[in-house]
Amino acid sequence: MSTTAPRGFRAAGVAAGLKSSGAPDVALVVNDGPGDAAAAVFTTNRFPAAPVQWSRQVLSTGRVRAVVLNSGGANACTGPEGFGDTHATAEHVAQELGIGAIDVAVASTGLIGVRLPMGELTAGVTAAAGELRADGGDDAARAIMTTDSVPKTTVQARDGWTVGGMAKGAGMLAPSLATMLVVLTTDAVVDAGTLQTALRAATAVSFERVDSDGCLSTNDTVLVLASGASGVTPGAEEVTEALTAAATDLAMQLLADAEGSTKDIAITVRGAATVEDALTAGRACARNNLLKTALFGNDPNWGRVLAAIGTTDATFEPDRVDVTINGVTVCRGGAIGDPREGVDLTGRAITIDVDLRAGGEQATIWTNDLSLAYVHENSAYST
Amino acid sequence: MSTTAPRGFRAAGVAAGLKSSGAPDVALVVNDGPGDAAAAVFTTNRFPAAPVQWSRQVLSTGRVRAVVLNSGGANACTGPEGFGDTHATAEHVAQELGIGAIDVAVASTGLIGVRLPMGELTAGVTAAAGELRADGGDDAARAIMTTDSVPKTTVQARDGWTVGGMAKGAGMLAPSLATMLVVLTTDAVVDAGTLQTALRAATAVSFERVDSDGCLSTNDTVLVLASGASGVTPGAEEVTEALTAAATDLAMQLLADAEGSTKDIAITVRGAATVEDALTAGRACARNNLLKTALFGNDPNWGRVLAAIGTTDATFEPDRVDVTINGVTVCRGGAIGDPREGVDLTGRAITIDVDLRAGGEQATIWTNDLSLAYVHENSAYST
Structure with a gap:
């Protein structure tokens, strides 16, 4: 209705x-x-x-x-x-x-x-x-x-x-x-x-x-x-x-229903000093083409998560950051965590949890992957 | 050597x-x-x-x-x-x-x-x-x-x-x-x-x-x-x-030689109040996936140039901005200019000239298109 x-x-x-x-x-x-x-x-x-x-x-x-x-x-x-x-x-x-x-x-x-x-x-x-x-x-x-x-x-x-x-x-x-x-x-x-x-x-x-x-x-x-x-x-x-x-x-x-997407990605940044920090770090991930293409390829490339938040001014110490992808903590303290081979990305839903260990605030940003179909749809739109 | x-x-x-x-x-x-x-x-x-x-x-x-x-x-x-x-x-x-x-x-x-x-x-x-x-x-x-x-x-x-x-x-x-x-x-x-x-x-x-x-x-x-x-x-x-x-x-x-690229794109922003403004506007275009996919598709979609620079805080009046793509001024005064059909994008080199009409500074940012091959290369990298 x-x-x-x-x-x-x-x-x-x-x-x-x-x-x-x-x-x-x-x-x-x-x-x-x-x-x-x-x-x-x-x-x-x-x-x-x-x-x-x-x-x-x-x-x-x-x-x-x-x-x-x-x-x-x-x-x-x-x-x-x-x-x-x-x-x-x-x-x-x-x-x-x-x-x-x-x-x-x-x-x-x-x-x-x-x-x-x-x-x-x-x-x-x-x-x-x-x-x-x-x-x-x-x-x-x-x-x-x-x-x-x-x-x-x-x-x-x-x-x-x-x-x-x-x-x-x-x-x-x-x-x-x-x-x-x-x-x-x-x-x-x-x-x-x-x-x-x-x-x-x-x-x-x-x-x-x-x-x-x-x-x-x-x-x-x-x-x-x-x-x-x-x-x-x-x-x-x-x-x-x-x-x-x-x-x-x-x-x-x-x-x-986002154009050409194959994944729904929820990026939660927790342990942030402020909600604004959490949003800034989350958005940096959501806008990182390298991360988005990796997720399209079912690749739990957590280095691209760190590289993305490393470009922001959010409060955190690089050697304290944890990253968990679909339940597997692949990065601990800014370094290698559990084996990335354990991450199952074959479904549509992906959760990325970043813990900045810098405070008590958190926020979630939702995004999609960057797929071949995205490029195809958006390159062929007006012509 | x-x-x-x-x-x-x-x-x-x-x-x-x-x-x-x-x-x-x-x-x-x-x-x-x-x-x-x-x-x-x-x-x-x-x-x-x-x-x-x-x-x-x-x-x-x-x-x-x-x-x-x-x-x-x-x-x-x-x-x-x-x-x-x-x-x-x-x-x-x-x-x-x-x-x-x-x-x-x-x-x-x-x-x-x-x-x-x-x-x-x-x-x-x-x-x-x-x-x-x-x-x-x-x-x-x-x-x-x-x-x-x-x-x-x-x-x-x-x-x-x-x-x-x-x-x-x-x-x-x-x-x-x-x-x-x-x-x-x-x-x-x-x-x-x-x-x-x-x-x-x-x-x-x-x-x-x-x-x-x-x-x-x-x-x-x-x-x-x-x-x-x-x-x-x-x-x-x-x-x-x-x-x-x-x-x-x-x-x-x-x-x-950028990964998977099919276009070399030179974005020159002129008539800027400061070089920093020109760089900010140029980078906003260079990072706009919709514009980059359009150019991959040989589509002179100038609206996406304006939409990109419209997200910046560069000094300009929206109704004074001109956009020229490969020599054709497709946008004049923030509105429709010469027919977009006249733009030839079939070659590798693309020049986008944005005139902000807000000063005497300019700068050029170089980027590539967002292609199917880019997504393919970057989704298959570590796996």
């Missing part, structure tokens, strides 16, 4: 012809209220796409009544003309729904540096508006897919209220190819400020800890819309908990 | 059995003087290999009379035992040559986290000492190869004096798989301080601007030895110029 699991929402997904494959490519999610509080987290890339620039203005009001999303084109680096295209899309949605353009957030994903085919897109918006249904969430989730092999949705039922959501792509701070887009919905009664604080907390420990290929998209967008239709007003902590559960569920689905 | 092109040097390369292939794997370069000034630049990785720890102590004296290098094992993350192995190797070289162990620098390359087979290694050192020849530089250059497909050597003749050198690997600040090792030699009369200043200047604009895969080795070492055998005392600027020429020549050879 995705974004339409909570009460007060309708959604649709249609094929507008933006994708040459003829697959669905325009999604619409509408909040019928009675509330319209909203919050968002956007990419920090300094080349934000036109829809990100537009939606930031919309979200500055703390209110959103509809979200239109398209795959088949990112509308990034398209100049003032591209921004005009996004604005026109929002105006068209507003006209169809009888609301204001400022009530309409926009999100796009696909190739950078290409204008959107506006004729197809606006016709698609009209079609989607005509197909809005209270059970349309799954159709919307399918229409935002790009290289995703399956739609990603979540439903988190709480006491009299619900959080739903859909996602495409992989990873927030460092998503893979074509942008991470996420729309969360809830029928809880929540004000925009509470929603924004809860969303930031939820993304910080979920999407922002998935680091698939270290690249940061121009279009990343995570939105949350609250209809208030349940009439239930949960506490701020309850909202944070439910949004975190939904975001974590979606983040793990993104990881499992 | 490599390291033996300048007068006062002998070298050898032998097969000691460290490599299962039976290829040469132990090299020895000896400075017969009359001078023995030396300087070095080492990896900044916080897990420096045993030979790096040892050689740092040797170089603190400003003097080196012999360098022993082995492929077939990095002797990194091997604890006190590994340091003992390096020490024993230096002692054995010293014994063979009738000098002190503190006169002997050591460099190693190969798999991290495995002890060296000391029986084979010391026998190899004895054999190499017996084969030292004034024209042995090419043999030494072959013995330090790992995944290199060709030996890398350089000779820079100046007015009555010469710089020679050999290298293996790819990139200093960010070398590929198996470490960058470089030995430069000169018969100029130079003191250690001048040599160190000149070497730092030379590596800063050569090896440190090659960024093959963003990974930093535990073993990177660049040494320079001065015999003074020419009797010529060049000025400090002349020494810097000649070392820079030698280092740049070797750096370009490393780039051209």
Whole structure:
């Protein structure tokens, strides 16, 4: 049920012809209220796409009544003309729904540096508006897919209220190819400020800890819309908990479906002086191509773990660091530990535990391997 | 002639059995003087290999009379035992040559986290000492190869004096798989301080601007030895110029032979407020897997250039940035420029010019594409 699991929402997904494959490519999610509080987290890339620039203005009001999303084109680096295209899309949605353009957030994903085919897109918006249904969430989730092999949705039922959501792509701070887009919905009664604080907390420990290929998209967008239709007003902590559960569920689905990946890798750095140190060391591993290719090759090459964290400024003494891969402590005190031959890497799940022995903090970063299929998919994308 | 092109040097390369292939794997370069000034630049990785720890102590004296290098094992993350192995190797070289162990620098390359087979290694050192020849530089250059497909050597003749050198690997600040090792030699009369200043200047604009895969080795070492055998005392600027020429020549050879690469990519960032900004923006491109896979696929995907530099804190206005790929300005003012179809990427050489329009500084970073062969080579290395 995705974004339409909570009460007060309708959604649709249609094929507008933006994708040459003829697959669905325009999604619409509408909040019928009675509330319209909203919050968002956007990419920090300094080349934000036109829809990100537009939606930031919309979200500055703390209110959103509809979200239109398209795959088949990112509308990034398209100049003032591209921004005009996004604005026109929002105006068209507003006209169809009888609301204001400022009530309409926009999100796009696909190739950078290409204008959107506006004729197809606006016709698609009209079609989607005509197909809005209270059970349309799954159709919307399918229409935002790009290289995703399956739609990603979540439903988190709480006491009299619900959080739903859909996602495409992989990873927030460092998503893979074509942008991470996420729309969360809830029928809880929540004000925009509470929603924004809860969303930031939820993304910080979920999407922002998935680091698939270290690249940061121009279009990343995570939105949350609250209809208030349940009439239930949960506490701020309850909202944070439910949004975190939904975001974590979606983040793990993104990881499992990352482009060309054959491994899901959880890198936990413990014994860190600070959480920031743990994240820095974890990310250095997640972004190390030599380690990621070794894991693709089922090679427990722990030297590449040390070489990666050795490039960071995290607090640790090199001769105190332990590394455990899938349960085998292959490195003790920065030197040779148990035989690497004992490590079984044939499954999809890999856990790397690094103990810095420098404090009591820890954090986990999730990533994928660097596979032949990754290179193949990403070298053949726009051509 | 490599390291033996300048007068006062002998070298050898032998097969000691460290490599299962039976290829040469132990090299020895000896400075017969009359001078023995030396300087070095080492990896900044916080897990420096045993030979790096040892050689740092040797170089603190400003003097080196012999360098022993082995492929077939990095002797990194091997604890006190590994340091003992390096020490024993230096002692054995010293014994063979009738000098002190503190006169002997050591460099190693190969798999991290495995002890060296000391029986084979010391026998190899004895054999190499017996084969030292004034024209042995090419043999030494072959013995330090790992995944290199060709030996890398350089000779820079100046007015009555010469710089020679050999290298293996790819990139200093960010070398590929198996470490960058470089030995430069000169018969100029130079003191250690001048040599160190000149070497730092030379590596800063050569090896440190090659960024093959963003990974930093535990073993990177660049040494320079001065015999003074020419009797010529060049000025400090002349020494810097000649070392820079030698280092740049070797750096370009490393780039051209990087593991599994199909493209040599020169990323020039101009119009930067500072050289540091230009380097930061250039490195962000060089480390962006999405851009590197696109170039492997002959895809002039300029959006990935902007997405990469958009993650940096370099000074620029997003709507003023131009990107030119192989002569075609595909992006103007942060938006769509000339048609990307006009870009021919079928050759090995690719030039990416980014104009930040924020100042008068510029710098070039060299890198390679991310290819299927890169993943294949690096996933199959230790297994």
